[in-house]
Amino acid sequence: MEKGVSLATSGELCHSIATALGISFETTREHLRNIRRAGMISFKGHGRGAAEMTTLDAARLLIATAASPFTKASVATVEAFGSLLPNRERRLKANLETHLANMLQHLIDEKANLAPAYRRPSQAPEDLKSRMALTFVSAVNSAPASFPIAAIVRRFRNEGAAFDFEAVRFTSEALLEPVADATSFAVQTRSAGLIQTRDVPAWTLAEIAHSL
Template sequence: MVTSLKLAGEVLPAATGLHASTVVQHLRNLQQFDRRLITFKGHGSSAAHMTPGDAARLLLAVVGSDLVKDSVASLHGFGQLRPVGRVQDRSRITLEDHLAGILAMVASNAYPDAGPDCIALSLISTDETASHPRAALSYLNARKSAPIGFAPADWRAPLASVADYVAAVKGTGIVRERHLTRRLIELIARSL
């Protein structure tokens, strides 16, 4: 079991290659914005253990941010995305929920072995996130079928690739992709 400080100061930096002080500042930003975003109770040996939801929120904030000051905006921008093309899921699941569920499955050894390392999740955005929505593609599915596209609730275009995103947000300049690998997800999940 890992505490918030160990998750932010050791596990995520080791998994992502980011500096520990950067990840810890993302953690602080989330805790200062809303104490409920990351489980917090006590210090030292009595500190709360991180849940898959805590890890998913911190991971989305860290990986989705260009700057440390963007932690909360990145979490909300990516975390609240809904599945595209799966009408029955649109009202219930978010990208944050999906990632937390995968982390929980891997942590409990219930997720099937995916073989060699590969891209597990892609976060997609533009330089102009205020005028263009964020999106994500999840390759984390047990059936090894097509990726699950995640986009804002009002998204109407297909989303099975980055090319679909580019076609839907016409007129963008730079499109950014951030990839999380299966190995990164496993390192984080196994620490929980």
């Protein structure tokens, strides 16, 4: 497989994300339509080939689906969250959508040797929060582009503790310190009011990657 390229069609990608996140196919498809109209989705050739998706397409659709407060906010959500840079060394690292696309590719390439956190548990684990691979943090009822936002991507390592990970924290430029959770976000955004977090478990991210 060429790096960054998949053989999944847009419909297959919608189905895999909807299934992994536990939401309706129609909702995911509407997010896809919105970001496709905005030129955020790849198209190549004609027929089936025109619908082939890349890991960057998958990353953008995942951001739209998981982080949007409603479907009409798809484009604004991808633009705001996708362009976030790491809190430190902003000029040296990729933005969130590129980093997430690279993470999906890593999960594809290392499918046979992934950490336990990337395997869906047979029953709800007691330590669910420790297995979150992707977290979006924002203020409730505020457009992503109008108020500071943050995201955290965790890469679980197959060594040491079962859920040992390294985290990259992405924030709006208005936030001077890394955001570890809703509490640290609230400390820096005292006028935020209600704060919401949207979490994607590690096994969900792996299932999306392995559907490509």
